[in-house]
Amino acid sequence: MPMRKKADVVIIGGGIVGTAVARELARFKLDITLVEQHPDLSMGTTKANSAILHAGFDAAVGTLKAKLNVRGNELYRAWQEELGLDIKLIGSLVVATDEEGLLVLEQLHERGRQNGVPGLVLLSREAVLEREPHLTPATLGALFAPTGGIMDPFGVTLAFAENAVRNGVEVLTECKVEQVEVSDDEVVGVHTSQGFIEARYIINAAGVHADDISRSANDHSFAIHPRKGEYMLLDKSVGNFVRSVIFPTPSKVSKGIVIAPTVHHNTFVGPNALAIDDKEDLSTTAEGLAAIVAGAKSLVPGVPLNAAITQFAGLRAVADGDDFVIRPATGVRGLIHAAGIQSPGLTAAPAIAEMVVDILRSEGLSLHAKIDFCPENPARALFRDQEAPEKQKLIAENPLYGRVICRCEMVTEGDILDAIHRPCGARTLDGVKRRTRAGMGRCQGGFCGPRVTSILSRELKIPIPAVRKDTAGSFLFFDKIRGTHEVKDHE
Amino acid sequence: MNEKHYDVVVIGGGPAGLAAALSASEQGAARVLVIERDRELGGILQQCIHNGFGLHRFDTELTGPGYAERYIKMVKATPSIDVLLDTMVVDLMPDKTVLAINSVEGLQKITCPAIVLAMGCRERTRGAIRIPGTRPAGVLTAGAAQRMVNMEGYIPGKKVVILGSGDIGLIMARRMTLEGAKVLAVFEIMPHSSGLTRNVVQCLEDFNIPLHLSHTVTAIHGRERITGLTYAAVDENLRPLPGTEKYLACDCLLLSVGLIPENELSREIGLNMDALTGGPVVNQERETSLPGFFAAGNVVHVHDLVDFVSEEGDIAGRFAAHLAQGQTNVGAQEFSVTPGHGVRTVVPQKIKIDVKDPGTAKLYLRVAEPQRKITLSVSSGGMTLLEKRFPVAKPGEMIVLELDASQLEKVVGDVIVEIKR
Numbered sequence: 001m002p003m004r005k006k007a008d009v010v011i012i013g014g015g016i017v018g019t020a021v022a023r024e025l026a027r028f029k030l031d032i033t034l035v036e037q038h039p040d041l042s043m044g045t046t047k048a049n050s051a052i053l054h055a056g057f058d059a060a061v062g063t064l065k066a067k068l069n070v071r072g073n074e075l076y077r078a079w080q081e082e083l084g085l086d087i088k089l090i091g092s093l094v095v096a097t098d099e100e101g102l103l104v105l106e107q108l109h110e111r112g113r114q115n116g117v118p119g120l121v122l123l124s125r126e127a128v129l130e131r132e133p134h135l136t137p138a139t140l141g142a143l144f145a146p147t148g149g150i151m152d153p154f155g156v157t158l159a160f161a162e163n164a165v166r167n168g169v170e171v172l173t174e175c176k177v178e179q180v181e182v183s184d185d186e187v188v189g190v191h192t193s194q195g196f197i198e199a200r201y202i203i204n205a206a207g208v209h210a211d212d213i214s215r216s217a218n219d220h221s222f223a224i225h226p227r228k229g230e231y232m233l234l235d236k237s238v239g240n241f242v243r244s245v246i247f248p249t250p251s252k253v254s255k256g257i258v259i260a261p262t263v264h265h266n267t268f269v270g271p272n273a274l275a276i277d278d279k280e281d282l283s284t285t286a287e288g289l290a291a292i293v294a295g296a297k298s299l300v301p302g303v304p305l306n307a308a309i310t311q312f313a314g315l316r317a318v319a320d321g322d323d324f325v326i327r328p329a330t331g332v333r334g335l336i337h338a339a340g341i342q343s344p345g346l347t348a349a350p351a352i353a354e355m356v357v358d359i360l361r362s363e364g365l366s367l368h369a370k371i372d373f374c375p376e377n378p379a380r381a382l383f384r385d386q387e388a389p390e391k392q393k394l395i396a397e398n399p400l401y402g403r404v405i406c407r408c409e410m411v412t413e414g415d416i417l418d419a420i421h422r423p424c425g426a427r428t429l430d431g432v433k434r435r436t437r438a439g440m441g442r443c444q445g446g447f448c449g450p451r452v453t454s455i456l457s458r459e460l461k462i463p464i465p466a467v468r469k470d471t472a473g474s475f476l477f478f479d480k481i482r483g484t485h486e487v488k489d490h491e
Numbered sequence: 492m493n494e495k496h497y498d499v500v501v502i503g504g505g506p507a508g509l510a511a512a513l514s515a516s517e518q519g520a521a522r523v524l525v526i527e528r529d530r531e532l533g534g535i536l537q538q539c540i541h542n543g544f545g546l547h548r549f550d551t552e553l554t555g556p557g558y559a560e561r562y563i564k565m566v567k568a569t570p571s572i573d574v575l576l577d578t579m580v581v582d583l584m585p586d587k588t589v590l591a592i593n594s595v596e597g598l599q600k601i602t603c604p605a606i607v608l609a610m611g612c613r614e615r616t617r618g619a620i621r622i623p624g625t626r627p628a629g630v631l632t633a634g635a636a637q638r639m640v641n642m643e644g645y646i647p648g649k650k651v652v653i654l655g656s657g658d659i660g661l662i663m664a665r666r667m668t669l670e671g672a673k674v675l676a677v678f679e680i681m682p683h684s685s686g687l688t689r690n691v692v693q694c695l696e697d698f699n700i701p702l703h704l705s706h707t708v709t710a711i712h713g714r715e716r717i718t719g720l721t722y723a724a725v726d727e728n729l730r731p732l733p734g735t736e737k738y739l740a741c742d743c744l745l746l747s748v749g750l751i752p753e754n755e756l757s758r759e760i761g762l763n764m765d766a767l768t769g770g771p772v773v774n775q776e777r778e779t780s781l782p783g784f785f786a787a788g789n790v791v792h793v794h795d796l797v798d799f800v801s802e803e804g805d806i807a808g809r810f811a812a813h814l815a816q817g818q819t820n821v822g823a824q825e826f827s828v829t830p831g832h833g834v835r836t837v838v839p840q841k842i843k844i845d846v847k848d849p850g851t852a853k854l855y856l857r858v859a860e861p862q863r864k865i866t867l868s869v870s871s872g873g874m875t876l877l878e879k880r881f882p883v884a885k886p887g888e889m890i891v892l893e894l895d896a897s898q899l900e901k902v903v904g905d906v907i908v909e910i911k912r
């Protein structure tokens with residue numbers, strides 16, 4: 001029986017933008033439903049990107065990108081503590097290796113000043129190489145941004161979503177929007193795979209699919225042109241090969257091949273930039289990987305690429321005109337786009353959310369602050385991050401914290417159960433992985449994969465063949481072909 | 492925090508660790524502890540339900556669990572050996588302090604004069620070999636699939652392709668066939684299999700499963716589950732040959748592309764490592780570069796037969812026990828053992844020789860590529876110590892050479908093991 005329900009606002013898309021909007025709207029007395037087509041949040045563009053907190057000197061002066069990047073960077077720093085966000089302000093460097101590059105640095109420096117980026121400074125060759133000794137000897141200088149940094153996009157998305165849920169927002173996963181229903185040029189609701197949701201305001205944060213959502217409401221005012229980027233992730237054993245986020249001087253289509261640490265102590269290189277037609281194409285290619293290897297080597301010749309543990313690709317949701325599309329829909333009242341969110345969208349997301357709230361207000365939605373809004377999430381304590389006495393205490397309270405399931409990343413069964421049973425909990429193998437890092441280490445789940453699969457089966461009360469990797473149909477195992485048998489659980 | 496003291500602590504309760512514990516106990520170590528992270532002893536043997544284990548050790552053919560059970564029974568019958576199951580070593584210090592956790596006792600601190608590292612190895616992954624394409628469900632290492640099929644009772648696919656002809660891949664080709672799946676092909680990038688000959692015959696040829704040598708998988712297709720893959724022939728530099736790409740529909744890809752000794756703990760305490768084996772540098776007593784730390788089994792170098800793993804555990808356990816009881820041959824001089832022409836790896840990488848009592852030493856080596864009618868030579872300072880002829884030598888099969896006291900006496904400098912040109 002499909003549901004029929006009602007909300008004041010429906011947010012389409014559970015990525016960084018949709019969840020940031022949900023959390024901002026949760027400050028007000030509203031019924032809010034966020035719908036996500038996949039079994040977990042953060043499954044689109046938010047899942048695979050450079051995970052960089054951009055300082056804000058790249059985007060052209062006066063663009064939404066420029067304005068929202070700088071504001072978003074500020075907001076992340078302001079919210080870091082209350083939401084327990086995994087952000088590290090390690091600083092970023094744009095490195096010039098020729099005279100032309102030095103001119104670009106000066107332009108970026110000036111642009112950054114106009115965009116309002118704090119603390120930018122041009123570094124001499126010696127100062128750069130002292131900071132980053134592995135950089136190419138061809139280095140001539142760099143632009144240093146102290147507010148540049150790195151973050152965990154999935155963790156941040158989850159923190160936004162969890163806080164939204166704790167403040168009354170409803171999150172529906174595996175709920176795919178089929179069509180936005182419009183009557184007399186006004187939004188009246190959305191048809192989803194789980195039924196109709198009546199709503200007068202809809203936020204379109206559907207990433208690479210935002211233009212499809214828009215068209216379903218008869219608004220053909222923009223199109224999304226996915227641009228693929230491929231990445232390579234290196235093992236933690238590489239250590240502090242680089243300490244900052246390192247960019248080459250930028251090209252017209254992208255900021256170039258970056259090398260940077262991740263908040264989880266790995267190192268990554270990438271991305272390239274390739275315009276594609278297929279919105280689901282997350283394949284990596286030998287040519288693409290060769291291009292990022294070449295790009296990385298031109299900046300840091302000794303980058304230990306033999307420590308690669310995985311490759312992946314992500315899609316940038318590029319709109320016509322190249323700037324963000326954050327505005328009411330054309331010709332339809334009640335539909336607000338937060339679309340075309342490519343880089344620096346991750347950094348801009350909190351500011352995008354603020355802007356969406358302002359648009360809703362001017363579109364006639366009454367916003368009354370909730371006095372009992374709680375901006376904090378309870379601390380999410382992973383076992384491995386605790387000091388010895390806290391570890392003892394955790395095991396004493398719950399012995400499952402003493403059972404290590406993922407040995408590469410030291411993830412215990414207690415951590416995994418918490419990841420499954422928290423608000424917006426894990427429903428898939430990759431969901432557990434992204435919440436706890438189980439399976440993200442050097443053995444890439446070779447050891448813990450079968451064990452986590454069994455735990456998911458037990459906790460979600462589903463058979464093993466119903467456990468999935470990440471997407472709705474990504475089943476991992478089958479019953480044996482020669483007939484199945486009941487196995488009694490003796491535990 | 493709970494604190495304990497032992498004479499010998501063995502990290503890992505697989506075949507190397509069990510043999511080391513037994514041997515340490517037989518050699519007089521009064522208190523021996525085995526720390527195992529899984530719920531039972533036996534290590535990876537427990538999921539190896541096929542036969543072929545124990546021909547050297549027990550003179551009979553056993554299954555993996557059968558082989559493990561013999562050792563587990565002996566360990567349980569030895570009162571001086573304690574076992575901690577479901578327990579993970581979280582920290583190891585150069586002063587031989589071990590920090591471990593489990594559900595029952597929480598964090599605990601264990602001190603001892605001698606430690607045997609027996610952590611085994613792990614499988615190389617898709618990421619390490621950089622196969623392009625999508626990242627769907629249905630792509631997993633052969634060992635993970637083996638656990639799921641043999642211990643949990645589920646299969647990872649019904650139309651299976653295997654990349655790599657390591658022993659686990661070969662064994663899984665047969666297992667998946669016996670479970671009713673269709674194994675379409677095994678691709679091996681090298682011009683020869685990296686597994687045992689008997690496994691190529693018994694697991695592929697007997698089931699008409701094609702082995703494509705000098706071929707590799709160049710792309711994985713499918714969004715949610717794998718739907719197919721592209722494979723291609725490779726040139727002598729192992730690069731895919733343009734124009735030879737073909738598509739093959741499948742719903743599962745198992746990877747058997749190499750094993751890597753599990754040495755995170757060894758690196759933490761700064762042991763000297765051998766870049767070729769991936770394990771710590773050891774001498775013939777299996778002592779590492781840090782006194783009091785011994786190592787045995789696949790953590791030192793990946794073995795072909797469990798029998799040799801047990802043998803190495805014996806050695807490490809024996810000398811760990813001697814050290815714990817204060818016996819050391821202080822007058823000994825140490826020499827390097829290095830692989831020369833045609834030899835890829837040699838263990839031990841060091842030999843220490845006490846001229847008053849040189850003893851014997853076994854060298855375990857692997858050749859770089861398959862060859863017929865070779866003579867292996869062991870020499871030191873230009874003098875040949877030993878020459879031995881072999882009708883066939885394959886990289887997948889370990890070769891053992893034994894040096895006796897009269898040969899060891901003649902060692903005057905570094906020892907080189909090579910194929911005679």
